[in-house]
Amino acid sequence: MQKKTKxxxxxxxxxxxxxxxxxxxxxxxxxxxxxxxxxDQDQRQVVILSQDSFYKVLTPEQRMKASKGQYNxxxxxxxxxxxxxxTLKDIINGRTVPIPVYDFVNHSxxxxxxxxxxADVVLFEGILVFYSxxxxxxxxxxxxxxxxxxxxxSRRVLRDINERGRDLExxxxxxxxxxxxxxxxxxxxxxxxxxxxxxxxxxxxxxxNLIVQHIQDILAGGLTKRNGYVNGHTILRTRHASESSTRPx
Numbered sequence: 386m387q388k389k390t391k392x393x394x395x396x397x398x399x400x401x402x403x404x405x406x407x408x409x410x411x412x413x414x415x416x417x418x419x420x421x422x423x424x425d426q427d428q429r430q431v432v433i434l435s436q437d438s439f440y441k442v443l444t445p446e447q448r449m450k451a452s453k454g455q456y457n458x459x460x461x462x463x464x465x466x467x468x469x470x471x472t473l474k475d476i477i478n479g480r481t482v483p484i485p486v487y488d489f490v491n492h493s494x495x496x497x498x499x500x501x502x503x504a505d506v507v508l509f510e511g512i513l514v515f516y517s518x519x520x521x522x523x524x525x526x527x528x529x530x531x532x533x534x535x536x537x538x539s540r541r542v543l544r545d546i547n548e549r550g551r552d553l554e555x556x557x558x559x560x561x562x563x564x565x566x567x568x569x570x571x572x573x574x575x576x577x578x579x580x581x582x583x584x585x586x587x588x589x590x591x592x593x594n595l596i597v598q599h600i601q602d603i604l605a606g607g608l609t610k611r612n613g614y615v616n617g618h619t620i621l622r623t624r625h626a627s628e629s630s631t632r633p634x
Contacts, residue, residue, distance in 0.1 A: 398477045398503070399603050401596075402524040403510040409435070410587040411530050412508045418597045430604055432504040434472075436511020438485050439465045443492055451492040454551070454559040459567035461516050473523050479503045489549050506600050512568075515575035528596065529579035532586045534565075 403412055412433045416422050421431045440463055443451060450456040457463065468485075475482045483498035515521045515529075538560060545551040576582070583592045 399506045400524045401508050401526040402514045403528045408510040408530045412510045414587050414593055415597055427502045430504055431506040432501055434507055434509045436514055438487055439469045440487050441465045442494055448492050454555040457563040459564050461513055461571055466517050470520055476507055505604055512572050515578045527578055527580045529576050529582045530586050531582050531584045
């Protein structure tokens, strides 16, 4: 697969955001169905970027709270939105960008960075990717992965025990104190911004295949001719009269 060359003023990268639980699994499934997981990183036309990579650097006091499960990682203020915005704009402008690597065991950024190369489609996933309007307006399509609370909790428990070495009591305390209230206050209200809602997450292959077909049309250049309609929503290469003419497309 030959990599498409971009220059800084082309602004032709399509940004697709994915919000909510099971979002990572959905993005991975999309990439798998597109065959992009078998392509070298620097040659991929579709890349995944996670909001989790952009947690702020914590102070010693905040790290102490985090180690006890007393720091709210689900609050909008936990993310470095300035870095997210700058990174997305760099990708849109065809630049290779270094992405932080977050250590969830020690609650800190690792010294190394991971390069993300210019791509035709960027899947940006995270719990609060729709919260900031300035960031939200960069996306051409917004997906909301909708799953029930029991599924979200069970997956969180398994992940935090197996991957992050946390005990059940700490996980449940953090969930009831921070995660559930933050979801209801900050995440759930952003569902109204979604262009496509995907119930049941990665199990919903009908919805995922529609998104895959949409991305295949982007890669083939077909949407420049058909304006890219999905489920009645105009997603790509269109602009409402009230939107700024400087918004990247």
